[in-house]
Amino acid sequence: LAKTTQPISMDSYEGQEVNITCSHNNIATNDYITWYQQFPSQGPRFIIQGYKTKVTNEVASLFIPADRKSSTLSLPRVSLSDTAVYYCLGGDQTGANNLFFGTGTRLTVIP
Amino acid sequence: ETGVTQTPRHLVMGMTNKKSLKCEQHLGHNAMYWYKQSAKKPLELMFVYNFKEQTENNSVPSRFSPECPNSSHLFLHLHTLQPEDSALYLCASSQVRVEDSYNEQFFGPGTRLTVL
Secondary structure (H helix, E strand, O other): OOOOEOOOEEEEEOOOOEEEEEEOOOOOOOOOEEEEEEOOOOOOEEEEEEOOEEEEOOOOEEEEOOOOOEEEEEEOOOOHHHOEEEEEEEOOOOOOOOOOOOOOEEEEEEO | OOOEEEEOOEEEEOOOOEEEEEEEEOOOOOEEEEEEEOOOOOOEEEEEEEOOEEEEEOOOOOOEEEEEEEOOEEEEEEEOOOHHHOEEEEEEEEOOOOOOOOOOOEEOOOEEEEEO
16 A cells, blocks of 8 residues: 655635645555545545556646655645645555545645 | 435434434445545545445444445444534445456445534
8 A cells, every 4th residue: 555645735815826844755556546525524526547657637737757656646726616625646556446545735825 | 426325414322322324326336335425634535335235334433333234235233422523424436347446436425424
């Protein structure tokens, strides 16, 4: 199971691009990197998942370098509604799809 | 709306009460999970059910008792809880496939539990 480390908190102004970096030095060959978003008093919500290089969807982009020891979640032009906690997770190889969340990064978007 | 519902949304109980949390998923998934989220702490995985069989119990005290009667329903029975058990209890489901190392989990809105 990949242990992940990410900043505890970040602030950003509306309209800016936000990059949240996560380190996962012991990521295993078969592990994917997945990011979840959680608003207060709600369950986490899947944002994006990748294995290597770059993945983009309608919400975010995920950059994973060749050594896969880190990854960066990029949120383009954030709005106030993007204020949330963002979790970076390494994949579990047991096939049971267990997720182990760290403390996450609390992003605060400022008007 | 994630396709996973939880009831009740809020629950206040005394330490001697017995109550149950209910989770239902409408996604046709084959795995369900209970998580606990205390204030200012990471989510903690409590129980995992794959194909209605419990496959994970992360050293959860016996005052928490899960039940999975079918692949769509999951219960968490509570009895003689402690004030430190107050937390947000989240249910999730996913479709486990042997060929994949990872699958997306869909979370319900949670039950906010307060133990007096």
